[in-house]
Amino acid sequence: MSINVNGAPVALPQDPRMSLLDLLREQEHLSGTKKGCNQGACGACTILVNGERILSCLALAVQYDGQEITTIEGLGSADDLHPIQRAFVQHDGFQCGYCTPGQICSAVGMIAELQRGVPSHVTDDLSDEAIAFSQEEVRERMSGNLCRCGAYNGIIDAITESVAEVAQ
Amino acid sequence: MSLIESGKALAQGLMQGAMAKAVALAPDSWIPGGEPDPLIRHQHGSIGKPVSRIDGPLKVAGAAPFAAEFPMADMVYAAIAYSSVARGRIASLDVAAAEAAPGVVLVMSHHNAPRLKPAPLFMSDPKAAAGDSIPVMQDDAICWNGQPIAVVLAATQEQADHAKSLIRVTYEAEAADTDFEAAIAAGTKPSQFMGQPLHDKLGDAEKALAKAPVSIEADYRTPRHNHNPIELHAVTLAWDGDTLRIHDAQQAVAHSAWTLAQVFDLQPEQILITSPYVGGGFGSKTLWQHHIIAAAAARMAQRPVRLMLTREGVYRTVGGRSLTQQHVALGAEEDGMLTALIHRGVTAKTAHNVMPEPFILPTRSAYAARTMLLDVQQVELDMISNTFMRAPGEAVGTFALECAMDELAEKLGMDPIDLRLRNEPEKDPISGLPFSSRHIAQAWRDGAARFGWDARSAVPAARREGEWLVGLGCATATYPYYRMPGGAARITLSREGEATIDIAAHEMGMGTSTAQTQVAAERLGLPMERIRFNYGDSTLPGLVLAGGSQQTASIGAAVIAAYNKLVAELLALAGNDSPLAGLKPDEVGSQDGGLAKLDDPSRHESYASILNRAQRAAISVEAEPPQPLETMHWSMHSHGAMFCEARVNVVTGEPRVTRFLGSFDCGRILNPKTAASQFRGGIIMGLGLALMEETQFDERSGRIMNPSLAEYHVPVHMDVPEIDVMWTDIPDPHTPMGARGIGEIGITGTGAAVANAIYNATGKRVRDLPITLDKLL
Numbered sequence: 043m044s045i046n047v048n049g050a051p052v053a054l055p056q057d058p059r060m061s062l063l064d065l066l067r068e069q070e071h072l073s074g075t076k077k078g079c080n081q082g083a084c085g086a087c088t089i090l091v092n093g094e095r096i097l098s099c100l101a102l103a104v105q106y107d108g109q110e111i112t113t114i115e116g117l118g119s120a121d122d123l124h125p126i127q128r129a130f131v132q133h134d135g136f137q138c139g140y141c142t143p144g145q146i147c148s149a150v151g152m153i154a155e156l157q158r159g160v161p162s163h164v165t166d167d168l169s170d171e172a173i174a175f176s177q178e179e180v181r182e183r184m185s186g187n188l189c190r191c192g193a194y195n196g197i198i199d200a201i202t203e204s205v206a207e208v209a210q
Numbered sequence: 211m212s213l214i215e216s217g218k219a220l221a222q223g224l225m226q227g228a229m230a231k232a233v234a235l236a237p238d239s240w241i242p243g244g245e246p247d248p249l250i251r252h253q254h255g256s257i258g259k260p261v262s263r264i265d266g267p268l269k270v271a272g273a274a275p276f277a278a279e280f281p282m283a284d285m286v287y288a289a290i291a292y293s294s295v296a297r298g299r300i301a302s303l304d305v306a307a308a309e310a311a312p313g314v315v316l317v318m319s320h321h322n323a324p325r326l327k328p329a330p331l332f333m334s335d336p337k338a339a340a341g342d343s344i345p346v347m348q349d350d351a352i353c354w355n356g357q358p359i360a361v362v363l364a365a366t367q368e369q370a371d372h373a374k375s376l377i378r379v380t381y382e383a384e385a386a387d388t389d390f391e392a393a394i395a396a397g398t399k400p401s402q403f404m405g406q407p408l409h410d411k412l413g414d415a416e417k418a419l420a421k422a423p424v425s426i427e428a429d430y431r432t433p434r435h436n437h438n439p440i441e442l443h444a445v446t447l448a449w450d451g452d453t454l455r456i457h458d459a460q461q462a463v464a465h466s467a468w469t470l471a472q473v474f475d476l477q478p479e480q481i482l483i484t485s486p487y488v489g490g491g492f493g494s495k496t497l498w499q500h501h502i503i504a505a506a507a508a509r510m511a512q513r514p515v516r517l518m519l520t521r522e523g524v525y526r527t528v529g530g531r532s533l534t535q536q537h538v539a540l541g542a543e544e545d546g547m548l549t550a551l552i553h554r555g556v557t558a559k560t561a562h563n564v565m566p567e568p569f570i571l572p573t574r575s576a577y578a579a580r581t582m583l584l585d586v587q588q589v590e591l592d593m594i595s596n597t598f599m600r601a602p603g604e605a606v607g608t609f610a611l612e613c614a615m616d617e618l619a620e621k622l623g624m625d626p627i628d629l630r631l632r633n634e635p636e637k638d639p640i641s642g643l644p645f646s647s648r649h650i651a652q653a654w655r656d657g658a659a660r661f662g663w664d665a666r667s668a669v670p671a672a673r674r675e676g677e678w679l680v681g682l683g684c685a686t687a688t689y690p691y692y693r694m695p696g697g698a699a700r701i702t703l704s705r706e707g708e709a710t711i712d713i714a715a716h717e718m719g720m721g722t723s724t725a726q727t728q729v730a731a732e733r734l735g736l737p738m739e740r741i742r743f744n745y746g747d748s749t750l751p752g753l754v755l756a757g758g759s760q761q762t763a764s765i766g767a768a769v770i771a772a773y774n775k776l777v778a779e780l781l782a783l784a785g786n787d788s789p790l791a792g793l794k795p796d797e798v799g800s801q802d803g804g805l806a807k808l809d810d811p812s813r814h815e816s817y818a819s820i821l822n823r824a825q826r827a828a829i830s831v832e833a834e835p836p837q838p839l840e841t842m843h844w845s846m847h848s849h850g851a852m853f854c855e856a857r858v859n860v861v862t863g864e865p866r867v868t869r870f871l872g873s874f875d876c877g878r879i880l881n882p883k884t885a886a887s888q889f890r891g892g893i894i895m896g897l898g899l900a901l902m903e904e905t906q907f908d909e910r911s912g913r914i915m916n917p918s919l920a921e922y923h924v925p926v927h928m929d930v931p932e933i934d935v936m937w938t939d940i941p942d943p944h945t946p947m948g949a950r951g952i953g954e955i956g957i958t959g960t961g962a963a964v965a966n967a968i969y970n971a972t973g974k975r976v977r978d979l980p981i982t983l984d985k986l987l
Contacts, residue, residue, distance in 0.1 A: 057366060057368050057369075059368040059372075060366070060368055064367060064368070067278075067279070068366075068367065071281055072272075073272070073275065073276070073278075073279035074271065074272015074273065075272065076272075076276075076440070076441070076489070077278070077442060077518065078440040078441065078442065078489075078521075078919070079442075079521040079918065079919045079920075080520060080521065081521065081918060081919075081920065082920075083521075083918060083919035083920040084440055084919050086440055113272070114270075114271065114272035115271070115272055115273075118270075118271060119271050119273070120267040120268050120270075120271040120273050121267075123267060123270065123271065127267075127270040127271060128270075130266075130270045131262050131263065131266035131267060131270055132262060134262070134263070134883050134884065134886070134887045136266075136269060136270070136719070137490075137718075137719030137720070137721070137884075137887055137888075137891060138439070138440075138441065138487070138488060138489045138490040138718055138719030139265070139268075139269030139270070139274055139487065139489070139719065140276065140439070140440045140441040140489025140490060141440045141489075142269055142270055142272075143270075143272040146270060180927075181927040181928045181930075182927070182928050184927040185926040185927045185928045185929075186926075187926075187927070188440060188919060188924060188926060189440070190437075190438055190439055190440050190490050190492070190895075190924060191490055191719045191887070191891045192887075192890055192891030192892070192893070192894030192895060192925070192930070193887055193890075193891065194890075194894065194925075194927050194930040195890055195930070195932055195933055196887060197927070198927070
């Protein structure tokens with residue numbers, strides 16, 4: 043019984059009440075995943091489960107037995123940044139940096155959703171196989187990730203710049 | 211505040227007043243900033259370069275440690291229970307089930323909490339940082355709905371949260387004052403802010419208003435706001451004997467260490483606070499009850515404690531911006547010259563803090579009105595103590611003033627920019643002081659050209675695109691230059707030519723560490739890689755609040771003082787065998803990793819060479835800057851011209867901001883990349899203030915009804931268009947580096963620019979924030 047976090051097995055918690063977020067932060071000391079509300083309203087705890095973005099504060103850890111989880115630490119390190127992490131630095135897509143890991147994980151999951159043709163509220167044609175990248179689509183799809191410092195313009199620029207690289 | 215304390219504050223205010231007169235009349239050269247900072251002349255160095263944040267790689271990798279992310283051995287987790295009445299006493303508190311719950315180490319309440327002294331209130335002492343002065347779990351008294359009544363410590367957060375749910379409490383509730391209108395009806399009192407009355411009078415404004423050929427009068431309302439930094443307030447702390455170490459989310463490390471020392475009756479050196487990364491603050495991350503609760507409980511339990519407030523907990527125990535009711539009356543000649551400017555109103559505070567929302571501050575230096583009457587009255591309510599939130603006073607004061615200017619412009623048939631420029635003052639209208647640097651007219655002209663202001667129809671509701679009415683609006687942004695007393699910095703220069711700057715300053719995302727590294731590199735003549743900027747630690751020199759947009763100036767002045775001392779000591783070390791021999795400190799400057807004669811750079815010696823000859827591995831100096839008298843000698847303010855394009859849906863009433871431009875005059879910009887983010891961030895919080903933000907307060911129970919990010923709406927990606935920013939970049943000759951603070955000005959003027967654009971789009975004047983769709987239908 044274990045969860046695969048960034049390629050390494052992690053034991054399930056003994057307490058079934060433990061969220062995936064608390065498992066990462068308190069048990070595994072993977073504190074790159076942030077707690078901003080613990081009720082699914084801010085997006086700071088966004089991680090990738092089998093490539094799809096979820097809010098880890100709303101997920102009970104024991105439900106993720108055998109799943110593949112990627113956190114911000116699994117995308118890149120400070121010495122070896124993922125292209126989208128590099129773009130966030132270049133475009134100043136953050137100030138305090140607290141919502142940032144969630145924004146980045148969310149962006150990676152969001153780009154995959156565009157590729158898979160998952161429609162959003164602003165998608166014109168629901169039958170499209172892949173959704174064209176547009177600023178409006180990105181803004182709509184990233185709206186679950188709050189940034190109180192107001193780095194939204196930089197975040198959109200960073201995603202725009204790195205979308206091709208991330209999509210590969 | 212007690213009567214005696216009020217008296218003291220008043221006496222202090224009077225003394226400041228007398229001193230201010232003397233400082234105003236002194237020659238420029240006696241005043242800090244009288245001689246321009248030499249760095250203002252440096253045009254091609256690291257200052258002004260769009261350097262990416264030096265802590266950027268750590269932050270995007272999730273490797274920058276925040277307060278709740280430091281592991282400690284044997285650590286326990288805290289959960290707080292909050293009162294559900296606004297005033298009264300705890301009649302019974304049964305914690306037996308909680309104490310017996312699995313994993314529980316301690317339940318602390320007024321039954322067993324250690325005796326603690328009251329926390330010194332912010333502004334009651336230069337070092338005080340507490341948001342309220344209510345004793346923490348010392349008796350059964352309840353002073354607000356949401357007050358902490360007990361804390362559980364347990365081995366895991368889940369166990370602590372569960373045990374907290376088992377606490378049973380009953381209250382003897384008393385009648386509470388929680389209704390703003392009722393409190394106003396019962397009588398208001400004059401307000402004071404930082405020891406000075408919030409009252410200004412110039413001539414007889416009421417008489418002038420009655421005689422004015424053109425006049426307008428209107429009432430504006432702004433609601434309560436919460437800061438909502440995404441990082442929850444948190445501490446991880448441990449006692450080591452009588453020494454307390456705290457990993458904190460702080461914007462006042464030295465203040466908070468001193469304040470906690472008073473509470474626990476310790477020496478300030480016994481409280482060590484570090485706060486290297488702070489997930490946003492906006493005025494909220496000072497000292498609140500959770501610090502005291504966590505420290506007291508940790509001491510009782512003899513265990514390290516992690517206490518991260520829940521989002522609801524932040525709303526319950528960390529105050530936000532208070533509400534205001536403002537009245538603005540403007541009288542003018544037919545040509546637009548203001549003959550009367552009245553800005554008065556009421557705000558609410560508590561009996562346990564000294565923070566009336568000072569909404570007349572931006573009006574004092576705004577316009578050359580012939581007469582003025584500015585006044586803030588207050589009432590006291592039983593609620594969580596309100597506090598500073600980004601641009602306290604200016605954020606909501608500019609909403610009323612700048613909407614009123616728009617209303618007057620329309621009545622005069624004038625362009626609102628022309629009206630503002632016509633009333634541009636030559637000197638500060640209230641204090642009479644000269645401006646240190648004021649280029650607001652240029653900001654207006656440059657901004658208007660870039661935004662395309664010409665396209666605006668003077669007639670409201672004239673432009674419709676499909677379902678959308680489109681309008682343009684503008685407003686003035688303004689925020690003062692502050693530099694608070696108490697700064698100090700240490701510079702250590704090594705033989706290897708590396709410099710370390712130590713100062714107890716803060717990085718909450720403003721870009722402090724990056725911009726100050728650029729400045730230090732330029733000042734010391736070293737590349738940025740050779741500078742280490744240490745901050746966020748109460749053991750470092752200086753008392754530097756990350757507030758009032760003053761950190762840049764405070765750090766700048768402290769580093770200048772330390773640098774001047776460093777140069778003098780280096781020259782003494784250099785001795786007679788140096789190319790610098792015989793030179794005085796004011797004849798040399800830093801260049802290429804050493805000192806050089808200013809008018810003969812060939813007389814140069816590297817730091818390494820000086821230190822080697824003196825057989826010194828390093829040199830370290832610490833100094834304090836002079837008192838910030840410059841703000842009593844000049845009127846020092848930043849400004850901005852804010853432009854908004856808003857659309858309102860004719861079917862649903864939905865308002866959207868589709869374009870925004872801020873054109874700023876904030877002195878020299880040290881780093882255009884991080885500065886642009888500061889400006890945009892302020893503007894975005896201003897969009898929230900304009901369109902959605904409101905802390906909903908139940909006036910029957912005194913309880914905040916929307917204590918979550920799901921119900922308190924802040925701007926999200928979809929609410930924010932591309933925000934254009936520009937600046938004059940004209941250095942202020944009287945400030946360190948020629949810079950003025952930029953962290954707060956963005957939120958000022960924005961609310962009015964949006965409201966004025968919505969009026970231009972629809973012909974509907976909404977004077978009650980936030981401007982939600984129900985008010986536009």
